[in-house]
Amino acid sequence: MASAGGAVLELQKNSGSWAKVVEEVVKMERKIFPKHESLARSFDEELRKKNSGLLYIEINGEVVGYVMYSWPSSLSASITKLAVKENWRRQGHGVALLVAAIQKCRTRSVQRVSLHVDPLRLAAVGLYKKMGFQVDTLVQGYYSSDRSAYRMYLDFDSE
């Protein structure tokens, strides 16, 4: 499904739009994710890490969604965050962001992209499955003592 209108942009470190985009993303983080799942406090730091990137969709100057990814080693990359503003959902932006992030990971020559997601996040789990991700295992207590996560992965070889 095509994303309705917004191109996927890459946040350039040290660019003029850095502060504005990070501010909008942090606001969305706070709104969408509970504290223990939120990167709001450490976002700036997280993004300045060498092997990480942030892609976002901007429509009429408004950031409507973002995806964060990292490649800690040459073996695998991870999708560390994906979110679309509530009133912009179900328009293909989630898919557009995820496809773009997977492409970025591909250029790093990794064989696997993995991620963690709360099984209760049905929209996200549905989206990841639709994109070919498979559930690897359930990691007990991943987010907090009573909240687990699916570890999901997509292998480029098996596509």
Ligand SMILES: CC(C)(COP(=O)(O)OP(=O)(O)OC[C@H]1O[C@@H](n2cnc3c(N)ncnc32)[C@H](O)[C@@H]1OP(=O)(O)O)[C@@H](O)C(=O)NCCC(=O)NCCS
């Ligand atoms: C998950 C999320 C990013 C999806 O964004 P989106 O822009 O609405 O996604 P899309 O419009 O591209 O949807 C693509 C597919 O995902 C699945 N999906 C999306 N929303 C869904 C929902 N509410 N219920 C079930 N499946 C859903 C569907 O398969 C959908 O395809 P379809 O519209 O052809 O049925 C968005 O719901 C979100 O930000 N959720 C809160 C944050 C979150 O859970 N992030 C992931 C954990 S880090």
